[in-house]
Amino acid sequence: MSKNAFIVAFFTFLLVSCLAPEQNKSGDSSQFSAITKVQGQASETECSDGGVVLNYGIDENGNGTLDDDEVDGSETVCHGEDGTNGENGANGSSCTLSDNNDGTSTLSCPDGTSVTIESAPADTGTTLQGSFNIENAADIEWLAQYTSVSGTLRISNFADGLSTISLPNLESVGELWVQACQTCTELSFPALTQTGDFTIQSHDVLANISFPVLASVDGNFIIKNNPLLPTNQIEDLRDDIEEENISGTISICGNKDGGSCGEYD
Numbered sequence: 001m002s003k004n005a006f007i008v009a010f011f012t013f014l015l016v017s018c019l020a021p022e023q024n025k026s027g028d029s030s031q032f033s034a035i036t037k038v039q040g041q042a043s044e045t046e047c048s049d050g051g052v053v054l055n056y057g058i059d060e061n062g063n064g065t066l067d068d069d070e071v072d073g074s075e076t077v078c079h080g081e082d083g084t085n086g087e088n089g090a091n092g093s094s095c096t097l098s099d100n101n102d103g104t105s106t107l108s109c110p111d112g113t114s115v116t117i118e119s120a121p122a123d124t125g126t127t128l129q130g131s132f133n134i135e136n137a138a139d140i141e142w143l144a145q146y147t148s149v150s151g152t153l154r155i156s157n158f159a160d161g162l163s164t165i166s167l168p169n170l171e172s173v174g175e176l177w178v179q180a181c182q183t184c185t186e187l188s189f190p191a192l193t194q195t196g197d198f199t200i201q202s203h204d205v206l207a208n209i210s211f212p213v214l215a216s217v218d219g220n221f222i223i224k225n226n227p228l229l230p231t232n233q234i235e236d237l238r239d240d241i242e243e244e245n246i247s248g249t250i251s252i253c254g255n256k257d258g259g260s261c262g263e264y265d
Contacts, residue, residue, distance in 0.1 A: 034058060039053040132149055133155075180203065186206070188209075196219040200226065
């Protein structure tokens with residue numbers, strides 16, 4: 001049992017032992033019980049090693065949950081300080097995985113045991129159903145196996161820390177929504193041919209975008225408020241797509257060497 005779980009269990013035991021239940025109108029108190037509920041994480045000021053804030057009270061309606069109007073008080077329970085790390089154990093022997101070239105692989109271990117398993121099917125060239133948020137480099141690497149995203153592909157402030165966003169295999173998305181990534185300097189989608197709404201806005205350091213084969217925008221085309229992104233680069237992209245292949249509103253403003261955005265842009 002973790003230290004935090006022990007503390008929570010001990011605190012609950014104290015409540016059950018010490019908190020006297022109120023009687024209901026009929027005088028029957030047997031249905032009442034003390035109950036706790038985690039309200040949230042304790043602040044670093046309260047608990048330097050982490051902790052939780054517990055609400056406590058009597059489960060007056062007997063539904064097994066501490067409702068807001070049943071809370072009698074709260075208590076902060078802190079984790080204990082980390083103990084001294086123990087010595088590292090000896091390295092174990094490694095198993096090996098070999099491809100049998102028949103849709104299976106064999107896992108063999110030094111103790112003589114082995115097992116044959118079905119190989120995972122390759123996902124390259126498939127469609128990712130639904131929407132996806134890019135937040136880190138691992139997300140980019142994982143998404144590289146797909147050629148299409150059926151929903152919205154979002155790149156936002158959650159991706160802060162990334163500089164170049166490159167997805168060389170992606171050919172189509174339901175919607176591309178790129179907003180407020182304050183560390184993104186370049187977007188590269190060399191295979192993207194079609195998208196729904198196309199939005200790139202509010203990036204302080206974005207200086208280059210590359211969509212060389214984008215031919216269809218089934219929605220709005222919005223690129224605005226990117227002070228380092230050259231307006232002529234955006235206009236060249238719009239012209240390459242051709243306005244008749246953009247079904248929605250076109251809004252280009254607030255970018256480098258371009259006019260500021262108006263009230264309705």
